[in-house]
Amino acid sequence: MRQTYTRFVSYYLFSIFLLTGCSQSSSSEKGQEGDGKKLVVGVSMLSMQNEFIVNVHDAMVKKAEADGVELITVDAERSALKQVEQIESFIAQKVDAIIMNPCEVEASSPAVTKALAANIPIINVNSETSAKPSAFVGSDDVESARIAMKYIAEKLGGKGNVLMMHGYMGQAAQIKREQGAREVLKQYPNLKLLAHQTGEWDRAKAMSLMENWIQSYGSQINAVFAQNDEMGLGAVKALTDAGLKDKVIVVSIDAIPDGLQAVKKGTLDATVFQNAEEQGSKAIETAVKAAKGQAYDKETLIPFQLVTKDNLAKFLK
Secondary structure, three states: OHHHHHHHHHHHHHHHHHHHHHHHHHHHOOOEEOOEEOOEEEEEEOOOOOHHHHHHHHHHHHHHHHHOOEEEEEEOOOOHHHHHHHHHHHHHOOOOEEEEOOOOOOOOHHHHHHHHHOOOOEEEEOOOOOOOOOEEEEOOHHHHHHHHHHHHHHHOOOOEEEEEEEOOOOOHHHHHHHHHHHHHHHHOOOEEEEEEEEOOOOHHHHHHHHHHHHHHHHHHOOEEEEOOHHHHHHHHHHHHHOOOHHHOEEEEEEOOHHHHHHHHHOOOOEEEEOOHHHHHHHHHHHHHHHHOOOOOOOEEEOOOEEEOOOOHHHOOO
16 A cells, blocks of 8 residues: 555656646747747737737737737627636736736736736736726727717707717726717707617627617607717617618727718718727737836826718828
């Protein structure tokens, strides 16, 4: 019995030695980049079904390739729980830095806390958490909604009925874009918020929601503020099908290619440009600096810009 136990311990210790050796070997094989090993950055994105989020990620990939950084990307599929698990996996993999595009302000916060406790820098891109990360790269979502709602107010002469489509409830962009919109509405007492509901950043869901609103409010509707272009385009489709688009102003946010084309056609009255390329690129730049222990900006805010037919040309690629 004692001999069997001794053999087991020996085998166990030998296995650990082999595993440790393999682990060190694979780590050293990550590649060399000038002054040291190739940096590995774990990336968790809110949803790779969302065009704007995909654009941010594409910019990350481009910048990472240019800088010789290895990216490990995962899709949280709008689940904060899954996102926290993904960050836990990155921590276990001992990545050099983490970039997170948070699903929710509160529910994604434990991911930030866990990464910082493991001494791994974590950068929030595009959206925020209540837990403070190493850095934030994005834009001021309150400002984007102010720009959009101000445009609606001016077009309506400060009087009329407005509908608001929310993004994914509990996400920072949804919360802040609602805040910005309501700030402007307070300045125009004759602008009435007729109804507001989530379209979850989704074109098809927004179209269905708009169809329901048309049934409920019909000709009372003067304008729609959609918190992103996907929902704005869904609203435009429903209004067009109902023969009401010419009578209703629709404004949204992001200036994705489809949104810009809709502005060109005149179906979407305006959009607010959010720079996906700049956000993705700056997120990688910040993550690399943080991983190397270099000085970096704790907050990088990239301005929004109103896009109408008048200035559309400079945004079309």
